[in-house]
Amino acid sequence: MKKKRSTFWLVLSMTAALGVWSALPMMQSEAQDRTPKEKPVEKMEDKAPKEKKPAGKTTPAIEETKKKGFDGVDFSYDAFGAPPGQDPQEISQKVKEKDIADKPKVMERQKKRLNDRYQTDCKTASGVVMTKGKPQPIGPAVRLKEGVTWETLGQMTPEEIKEKKLFPAGFHRLLHVKHEVGGMVFPQVQIEQFPRLERFDVDFDLPECFLPEFPPPIFLTTHPELGDVSQGEVLSIENFDRLFRGLVTPVQLDGLRLLVTQLPQEEFNATHDRKSDKPSLGVACLDCHVNFHTTGQFHLNPDTRPQKDRLRIDTVSLRGMFAQQIHGSKRSLRSVEDFTEFEQRTAYFNGDHIRAAKKGMFVFDRMLIPHMAQMQNMIDFPPAPKLDPVGRLDKSKATEQEVRGEALFFGKARCAECHQPPAYTNHNMHDLKLERFGAEGNGPIKTFALRGVKDSPPYLHDGRLPTLEDTVEFFNLVLELKLNQEEKKDLVAFMRAL
Ligand code: HEC
Ligand code: HEC
Numbered sequence: 001m002k003k004k005r006s007t008f009w010l011v012l013s014m015t016a017a018l019g020v021w022s023a024l025p026m027m028q029s030e031a032q033d034r035t036p037k038e039k040p041v042e043k044m045e046d047k048a049p050k051e052k053k054p055a056g057k058t059t060p061a062i063e064e065t066k067k068k069g070f071d072g073v074d075f076s077y078d079a080f081g082a083p084p085g086q087d088p089q090e091i092s093q094k095v096k097e098k099d100i101a102d103k104p105k106v107m108e109r110q111k112k113r114l115n116d117r118y119q120t121d122c123k124t125a126s127g128v129v130m131t132k133g134k135p136q137p138i139g140p141a142v143r144l145k146e147g148v149t150w151e152t153l154g155q156m157t158p159e160e161i162k163e164k165k166l167f168p169a170g171f172h173r174l175l176h177v178k179h180e181v182g183g184m185v186f187p188q189v190q191i192e193q194f195p196r197l198e199r200f201d202v203d204f205d206l207p208e209c210f211l212p213e214f215p216p217p218i219f220l221t222t223h224p225e226l227g228d229v230s231q232g233e234v235l236s237i238e239n240f241d242r243l244f245r246g247l248v249t250p251v252q253l254d255g256l257r258l259l260v261t262q263l264p265q266e267e268f269n270a271t272h273d274r275k276s277d278k279p280s281l282g283v284a285c286l287d288c289h290v291n292f293h294t295t296g297q298f299h300l301n302p303d304t305r306p307q308k309d310r311l312r313i314d315t316v317s318l319r320g321m322f323a324q325q326i327h328g329s330k331r332s333l334r335s336v337e338d339f340t341e342f343e344q345r346t347a348y349f350n351g352d353h354i355r356a357a358k359k360g361m362f363v364f365d366r367m368l369i370p371h372m373a374q375m376q377n378m379i380d381f382p383p384a385p386k387l388d389p390v391g392r393l394d395k396s397k398a399t400e401q402e403v404r405g406e407a408l409f410f411g412k413a414r415c416a417e418c419h420q421p422p423a424y425t426n427h428n429m430h431d432l433k434l435e436r437f438g439a440e441g442n443g444p445i446k447t448f449a450l451r452g453v454k455d456s457p458p459y460l461h462d463g464r465l466p467t468l469e470d471t472v473e474f475f476n477l478v479l480e481l482k483l484n485q486e487e488k489k490d491l492v493a494f495m496r497a498l
Pocket of ligand 1: 184185259283284285286287288289297298299301313314315316317318321324326327328329330331336339340341343344372376446461
C-alpha cells in the first residue's frame with residue numbers, strides 16, 4: 001500500500017514538473033534576444049513580401065471593431081490607465097513620444113544633480129584594484145560646501161551641521177534618474193552587449209569608474225580551488241549550460257537556468273505599456289545580479305509610498321547569501337527562497353501585484369524556487385588572502401596600516417558593533433538617523449555585509465557613496481567619531497583587505 005502511494009506521488013510530481021517545463025520553451029526560444037549586437041539575427045520583417053502594408057497599420061474594419069469596447073469601462077483596457085473611450089495603445093504611443101522628447105532634459109537634470117554631489121574625475125591608484133584588476137575608485141568623491149573641509153566638518157555636532165546646512169549634498173538621498181517613473185536601469189557597458197536592456201526614456205547615470213567590474217568573476221563555495229569560474233563571460237541563457245554543467249548539481253543547474261530566464265517586468269514586457277522599444281520577454285535575475293554580483297543596475301524600492309519617498313536601490317551582490325540571515329534593505333525577508341519568489345512577483349512590478357497580473361505574472365512553483373535558491377547559496381565572496389579562518393587579519397600577511405585599520409574598526413570607530421565577521425554584518429537593521437543632520441531619514445536599513453566590499457561600489461542602499469573613502473567620511477559624521485586623516489586612511493585600507 002505504502003509503495004503504491006509513493007509511486008502515485010512520483011507520477012504526479014513528474015507530471016507537474018513537465019507542466020512547468022512546457023511553459024518555459026517559449027521563453028528560452030528567445031535566446032536570440034540576448035545575442036550581442038555584432039551578430040544580428042534575421043528578422044521576420046526581412047523575409048516578408050515587399051508589397052506588405054506599412055507596419056502598425058491594420059484594416060479600417062479591424063480598427064472599428066477594436067474601438068467598439070471604448071464607450072464603457074472595459075477592464076482589459078483600463079488597467080494601464082486608459083480612460084473609457086480612449087485607445088490605450090495610442091496613449092502608450094504618445095507617452096513614448098513624449099518620453100523620447102523629454103529624455104535629453106531628464107538626463108541633463110540628473111547630470112546637474114550628480115555634478116552638485118560628486119567630483120567625477122575618477123581618481124585611481126596603482127595596485128588598488130578589484131578582484132579581476134579594475135581600478136577601485138579613490139575618494140572622497142563627495143563634494144563639500146564652499147570653505148568647509150572634512151576635518152572642520154568632523155568636529156561639528158549634528159545640530160551645527162543641520163543648522164548651517166553643511167551636510168554634503170552627496171550624503172543626501174540619491175534620486176532615480178527619473179524618479180517620478182522609476183524602474184530598472186542598466187549600465188551602458190551591459191546594454192552594448194545586451195541591447196534588449198535599453199530603455200527609450202532614460203539612460204544610466206553614474207560614471208563607469210564608480211561601478212564594479214564587468215563582467216564580475218564568480219566563485220563557487222563548492223570549488224574554492226578553481227577560482228573564477230566565469231571564464232570572463234556574462235552568464236546567460238546561451239552559455240550557462242556550457243559553463244556550469246559538471247561543476248554544479250542538476251538541481252543547481254536547473255536553478256541557474258531559471259535565474260537566466262527572462263521574466264516580464266514593469267518596464268520590460270510584451271504589452272504596449274513598457275519602456276523598451278520592442279516588446280520584451282522581460283528581465284532575468286542575472287541581468288541585474290550579473291554573474292551573481294552587480295554592476296550598479298538600479299531600481300526604486302517596492303516597499304515605500306508615495307512614489308516620491310521611494311528609495312533608489314542599487315543592486316546588491318548575491319555573493320555570500322549563505323552567510324546572511326535577512327534579505328532586502330527594508331523587507332528583511334528571512335530566506336533566499338522567499339526573496340527569490342517575491343523579487344520576481346512583486347519587486348519586478350514595484351510592489352503592485354495587480355500590474356503583475358496584467359503584464360505577465362509568472363508564479364514559480366514552490367518546487368522550483370529551492371533550485372534557484374540553492375544555486376544562489378553556492379556563490380562565495382571573492383578570495384581575501386589576508387583573512388584568517390575567523391575572518392580577522394592574519395598579521396603575518398597584513399600591512400601595518402591594515403592592522404591599525406582593523407584595530408580602529410573593532411575599537412574606536414565602532415564599525416564592528418554592526419559589521420561582524422566573518423561576513424561583516426550583524427543580520428540586523430539600523431536607523432542611522434540622518435535627519436539629525438538635516439537630511440531625509442531612511443529609517444532602519446539592513447547592515448550590508450562588508451566581505452568583498454572593494455568589489456561593489458557605489459555604496460549604501462541607493463549607491464550614494466561612490467568610494468570607500470566616502471563611506472568612512474559618512475560614518476565619521478553619523479557616529480560622531482572625530483577620526484583624524486590617518487585613521488580614516490587606515491580604516492579604508494582594512495576594508496580593502498576584506
Ligand atoms: C533591478 C534589477 C534586479 C533584478 C532583475 C533582480 N534583482 Fe534581486 N535585488 C536587486 C536589488 C536592488 C536588491 C536590493 C533590494 C533591497 O534593497 O530591498 C536585490 C536583492 C536581492 C536579494 C537579497 C539580497 C540580500 O541579502 O539583501 C536576493 C536574494 C535577490 N535579489 C535575488 C533575486 C532573484 C532570484 C531575482 C530574479 C527573480 C532577482 N533578484 C532579480 C535588484 C534586482
Ligand atoms: C549602527 C550600525 C552600524 C555601524 C556602527 C556601522 N555601520 Fe556601516 N552600515 C550600517 C548600515 C545600516 C548600512 C546600510 C545603510 C544604508 O544603505 O543606508 C551600512 C553600510 C555600510 C557600508 C556600505 C556597504 C555597501 O555594500 O553598500 C560600508 C562600506 C560601511 N557601512 C562601513 C562602515 C564603517 C567603516 C563603519 C565604522 C566607521 C560602519 N560602517 C559602522 C550599519 C552600521
